[in-house]
Amino acid sequence: MNLLVLLRMVADVVEELEVAPDGKSLDRHLIRMIPSEWDEFALEQALLLKERYGGKVTVAALEAPEVDDALYTALARGADRAVKIAGLEPGTPTSVAAESLARLLADGHGLMPADLILAGTQAIDDLDGLLAPILAVRLELPYVGIVTRVTVEDGLAKVTREYPRGVRGDFEVRLPAILGVQSAEKPPRYVPLSKVRAVMKSQQIETLEAPAVETAAPVAIAELVKPVAAGQAEMLEGGPEEVARKIVALLSERGLL
Amino acid sequence: MAVGMTSAAAPTCDITLQNLAQFPEGRRIWTCIQCGTCVGTCPYGDTMEYPPRRMIAMLRAGLIEQVFKSESLLNCVACYACMAKCPRDIALTDVLLPLMKEQALLHDIELPGELQRALQNTLRYGNPMGESSRKRAAWIKTVDVPVRIFSEDSRPADVLWIVECYPAYYPRGQDAARATARLMHALGIDFAVLGNEEKCIGECGRLTWEPGLYETLIDYNLAILARYRFERIVTGCPHAYNAMLLRYPHYGFRYRVQHTVELLCENLDRLKPLLRRKLDYAVTFHDSCCVGRRHGHYEEPRRLLGAIPGVKLVEMAHNRVNSLCCGGGGGGMWLDTYYKLKGYERLSERRVKEAVATGADVLVVACDYEVSRFEDALKVLGYDKRMVVRDITELLAEALET
Numbered sequence: 096m097n098l099l100v101l102l103r104m105v106a107d108v109v110e111e112l113e114v115a116p117d118g119k120s121l122d123r124h125l126i127r128m129i130p131s132e133w134d135e136f137a138l139e140q141a142l143l144l145k146e147r148y149g150g151k152v153t154v155a156a157l158e159a160p161e162v163d164d165a166l167y168t169a170l171a172r173g174a175d176r177a178v179k180i181a182g183l184e185p186g187t188p189t190s191v192a193a194e195s196l197a198r199l200l201a202d203g204h205g206l207m208p209a210d211l212i213l214a215g216t217q218a219i220d221d222l223d224g225l226l227a228p229i230l231a232v233r234l235e236l237p238y239v240g241i242v243t244r245v246t247v248e249d250g251l252a253k254v255t256r257e258y259p260r261g262v263r264g265d266f267e268v269r270l271p272a273i274l275g276v277q278s279a280e281k282p283p284r285y286v287p288l289s290k291v292r293a294v295m296k297s298q299q300i301e302t303l304e305a306p307a308v309e310t311a312a313p314v315a316i317a318e319l320v321k322p323v324a325a326g327q328a329e330m331l332e333g334g335p336e337e338v339a340r341k342i343v344a345l346l347s348e349r350g351l352l
Numbered sequence: 353m354a355v356g357m358t359s360a361a362a363p364t365c366d367i368t369l370q371n372l373a374q375f376p377e378g379r380r381i382w383t384c385i386q387c388g389t390c391v392g393t394c395p396y397g398d399t400m401e402y403p404p405r406r407m408i409a410m411l412r413a414g415l416i417e418q419v420f421k422s423e424s425l426l427n428c429v430a431c432y433a434c435m436a437k438c439p440r441d442i443a444l445t446d447v448l449l450p451l452m453k454e455q456a457l458l459h460d461i462e463l464p465g466e467l468q469r470a471l472q473n474t475l476r477y478g479n480p481m482g483e484s485s486r487k488r489a490a491w492i493k494t495v496d497v498p499v500r501i502f503s504e505d506s507r508p509a510d511v512l513w514i515v516e517c518y519p520a521y522y523p524r525g526q527d528a529a530r531a532t533a534r535l536m537h538a539l540g541i542d543f544a545v546l547g548n549e550e551k552c553i554g555e556c557g558r559l560t561w562e563p564g565l566y567e568t569l570i571d572y573n574l575a576i577l578a579r580y581r582f583e584r585i586v587t588g589c590p591h592a593y594n595a596m597l598l599r600y601p602h603y604g605f606r607y608r609v610q611h612t613v614e615l616l617c618e619n620l621d622r623l624k625p626l627l628r629r630k631l632d633y634a635v636t637f638h639d640s641c642c643v644g645r646r647h648g649h650y651e652e653p654r655r656l657l658g659a660i661p662g663v664k665l666v667e668m669a670h671n672r673v674n675s676l677c678c679g680g681g682g683g684g685m686w687l688d689t690y691y692k693l694k695g696y697e698r699l700s701e702r703r704v705k706e707a708v709a710t711g712a713d714v715l716v717v718a719c720d721y722e723v724s725r726f727e728d729a730l731k732v733l734g735y736d737k738r739m740v741v742r743d744i745t746e747l748l749a750e751a752l753e754t
Contacts, residue, residue: 109477111486282465282468285472288562288563289458289564290564292564
């Protein structure tokens with residue numbers, strides 16, 4: 096089974112985020128990049144599928160700061176091949192990146208054919224989770240998002256999709272297909288750094304050039320601003336007992352008790 | 353015995369499970385008489401499928417691979433109790449157990465998520481809690497004495513103070529950082545810190561699960577240390593202290609290292625007249641595994657406590673070499689949920705029961721893990737009205753104030 100995982104780097108929100116002078120993007124000098132959490136689950140799910148059914152896992156990531164570390168870590172965790180896609184600026188709108196990726200994948204480059212393409216179902220800079228569905232449309236492949244479970248049998252993937260209120264839906268999808276992964280069966284595995292270091296010496300990251308796309312993003316960022324404190328919070332003063340009494344009084348006064 | 357351990361040489365970093373026989377520490381393992389003292393003294397010995405004695409038996413029988421797959425190693429809190437009591441003087445905690453942990457991880461033992469995150473955070477942010485590395489020096493703004501940061505003023509200093517993660521980030525840990533700064537300032541000690549350039553020293557017990565991470569931190573820390581000039585390093589973190597005494601020398605580290613209690617005790621003649629405020633506390637002191645049991649500094653903290661007017665020291669049943677581990681070493685700091693799931697008693701709870709039994713009001717510690725561990729344990733057991741936990745520097749700084 097050929098499994099392709101799409102990994103993207105996003106801003107690490109542990110560090111302070113600042114708006115760049117253009118007022119429309121994050122200050123790239125200040126941010127650090129980290130693999131998107133959902134993509135890490137996509138990789139874990141792919142590795143579990145490989146362990147169960149055999150095959151090969153390829154990880155492809157758009158070039159970004161610290162992406163090499165993420166790709167070497169993916170190799171150390173058990174991926175077979177790591178590909179870096181160069182030529183798209185960090186911060187490229189998802190729709191444009193998806194368009195470019197679709198053309199790259201359509202040309203094969205050893206990334207296709209893949210039986211399953213797995214990507215995170217969303218990312219902190221793509222909360223709508225557009226990447227995988229756009230790719231699916233362009234590549235004319237079936238797509239299921241918010242996936243929490245995958246098994247494969249006779250050219251069919253059986254996947255579980257999450258819905259609000261704890262509802263789950265089971266789907267059968269013919270392969271090849273694209274999945275937006277919400278979580279894997281297990282948390283992403285830990286890989287000792289000595290293994291990552293060994294991989295850095297023994298394995299290579301390949302680089303592919305992203306095809307240029309002329310289409311402009313249909314939606315553009317007009318302004319990016321930090322949240323402004325609205326000053327509507329009421330601070331309760333006093334010791335713990337006193338504050339607790341005030342909270343109880345407030346709640347009952349507003350009919351919440 | 354601990355006194356013997358003080359003089360024991362740092363174990364070499366070239367030793368592996370395969371080449372044990374080439375090194376004296378390795379050959380000693382073969383002299384094990386299978387007495388089981390290690391199991392009896394181990395705080396989690398009863399929970400281990402393979403306690404040290406059986407581990408050695410398996411090693412000698414050529415069956416060590418089986419041990420890697422067991423969860424026994426997760427229950428080792430690197431407290432040095434087995435090593436201190438071993439009649440054959442086998443370097444269990446310094447050599448055998450770290451090598452076993454390393455191998456278990458390479459054999460894909462599943463690390464509990466909490467510990468994984470701590471390791472990943474330490475690599476990425478230089479601290480296990482996953483706080484921004486750019487906020488490491490933020491606590492300095494909250495102290496009322498000057499604290500020099502080397503990157504802003506690189507004149508040579510007498511003391512380079514390695515603050516370490518918990519005093520830098522953990523809100524209750526910062527109390528000890530502020531107290532240490534006040535004490536050094538009051539003594540006129542010329543000190544500086546690394547500020548945001550500081551990263552976890554890489555506690556030996558925890559990170560020998562992970563030699564790659566450990567070596568990455570050593571490379572980074574040695575490069576930063578080489579930038580500045582100072583006479584000695586002082587830290588309040590027993591784990592950093594132990595790592596710098598035992599592991600760092602193998603990577604070219606040649607600095608003199610002191611724990612805060614050593615530095616303060618060395619200055620006791622000058623410190624004592626400054627301790628003017630009478631503190632009417634009955635206190636009991638918890639010896640840390642690394643500074644106490646491993647390096648034998650039992651008397652310095654007791655002399656410091658004796659110098660505070662009004663303070664009365666009551667000893668716990670287990671003190672000095674027999675001290676009971678707080679359960680935070682060897683990665684235990686990030687395994688509490690795992691131990692709880694397994695139904696084990698938390699070692700910090702075992703320890704505070706003994707502390708409360710002394711009738712003391714204050715449990716005094718000299719380890720940056722313990723304030724959080726023991727405060728939690730007191731709350732869990734419902735003793736938090738009867739006893740408080742204070743770092744020894746907090747008590748000394750309190751006595752400074754008039």
